[in-house]
């Protein structure tokens with residue numbers, strides 16, 4: 001997913017030129033396959049390696065490879081600055097608003113610097129806007145390859161220490177004033193994984209991070225994260241969900257019957273030569289992950305979930321004969337056509353179908369040069385975060401085939417990261433290393449949580465159904481956005497009055513509580 005080259009000329013047109021909301025999809029057995037398949041197709045999207053003409057100046061900050069042990073190695077961490085709203089004469093203390101780049105190239109976050117949350121908050125406060133790239137992503141790469149050993153400095157502790165070191169020591173080029181913390185109030189913003197980081201930064205480094213906004217913050221690491229797809233099932237358009245459920249139960253039923261039933265359904269989906277049924281079945285959920293990237297701004301959101309729903313149509317009671325004596329609901333052939341058009345057709349000779357869709361050959365995971373950016377979030381998942389998505393417990397309808405198991409979905413952890421000389425990926429991710437920082441209960445003054453009702457990641461946030469209710473206060477804002485999906489407050493429009501009322505309102509609330517926080521700021525004696 002690193003093919004798309006966006007050339008941005010005018011910063012005003014930036015958001016609408018940007019190719020789709022970029023949120024990392026769940027890491028699962030088919031992730032590496034899907035990435036390879038779509039890399040060459042029209043479906044390629046701007047994930048890592050976006051090469052945009054710089055509309056904000058890029059700088060670098062020198063970080064140690066290891067904050068806790070001297071290795072003698074350093075690397076250059078990229079950051080971008082927007083000084084367009086910076087006003088050192090503002091009466092309130094002038095903040096730095098830093099947006100955490102999270103698990104992707106920092107230049108993917110330009111829309112947030114241009115018309116999104118960073119621009120909104122700096123405009124309201126006279127603050128300086130910054131996007132800080134996460135170690136190992138984009139071009140902030142401290143190593144020469146992505147072998148298991150080389151990835152061992154990619155962990156939460158090191159990446160949090162990068163941000164702390166930056167906040168305490170950065171000297172912004174062209175700005176005379178010393179804007180480091182604790183003498184300057186820093187407000188740390190993040191969405192999704194970066195949202196969890198915002199919460200962690202506020203609680204672990206309270207003297208450096210004066211306030212933080214944690215949007216769709218996945219502060220709860222989970223090995224069996226079945227609730228993700230269950231939120232898609234409950235909140236995505238219901239006719240579409242019904243078509244998916246009909247298809248999945250039909251496919252599972254025919255595979256279970258075996259023989260010519262099994263052959264007929266694989267043939268219908270154009271995947272007769274995929275050896276393992278679970279590989280075939282797990283390909284079929286490839287389009288449901290796009291739900292999390294839907295957005296209130298059609299110019300920014302990923303249109304592919306809705307295109308998928310259009311393809312599979314509305315429920316009816318029509319039966320279609322797919323082989324002599326084998327009839328299925330009309331949803332199934334429509335679903336098959338969607339799969340063929342978008343995925344199966346991308347697999348062309350000399351590649352075999354097992355090479356494209358199979359997950360059992362370790363060779364398929366062996367490339368470990370720095371172009372293999374899928375290895376980065378995968379490594380974080382396998383070592384600390386989990387987030388595997390097997391089907392829900394029996395009795396709850398499943399958007400994924402019931403052939404998929406936790407072992408199957410986590411197999412990349414074992415196949416892609418063979419033990420190194422210095423580091424071994426644990427048998428299961430050490431989710432406690434994340435959850436001990438607070439999990440569902442993480443809280444602090446001047447730490448805001450913003451979540452969307454229909455966000456599949458909500459079950460990993462303090463707004464999960466299974467978390468304790470909280471009060472929403474100025475000191476501890478706790479905002480729940482009905483109908484919203486993943487960090488919908490992060491992007492904005494150059495004309496805020498054109499935003500939907502829900503989005504205008506949350507942006508106004510964010511301005512209000514950040515200003516209230518800044519009023520209380522006192523420089524340390």
Ligand SMILES: *[C@@H]1O[C@H](CO)[C@@H](O)[C@H](O)[C@H]1NC(C)=O
Pocket residue numbers: 086087088089
């Ligand atoms: C801030 O005040 C100084 C001194 O009065 C002035 O020279 C400068 O232009 C002002 N800067 C802004 C951004 O208003």
Ligand SMILES: *[C@@H]1O[C@H](CO)[C@@H](O)[C@H](O)[C@H]1NC(C)=O
Pocket residue numbers: 143144145147150
């Ligand atoms: C990976 O890079 C390290 C240095 O960063 C080097 O020592 C090692 O030999 C490389 N391994 C491979 C397999 O390229």
Ligand SMILES: *[C@@H]1O[C@H](CO)[C@@H](O)[C@H](O)[C@H]1NC(C)=O
Pocket residue numbers: 270271272273353
């Ligand atoms: C499946 O394999 C057969 C036999 O090798 C081959 O002729 C056919 O083209 C393959 N079909 C697909 C869709 O790959």
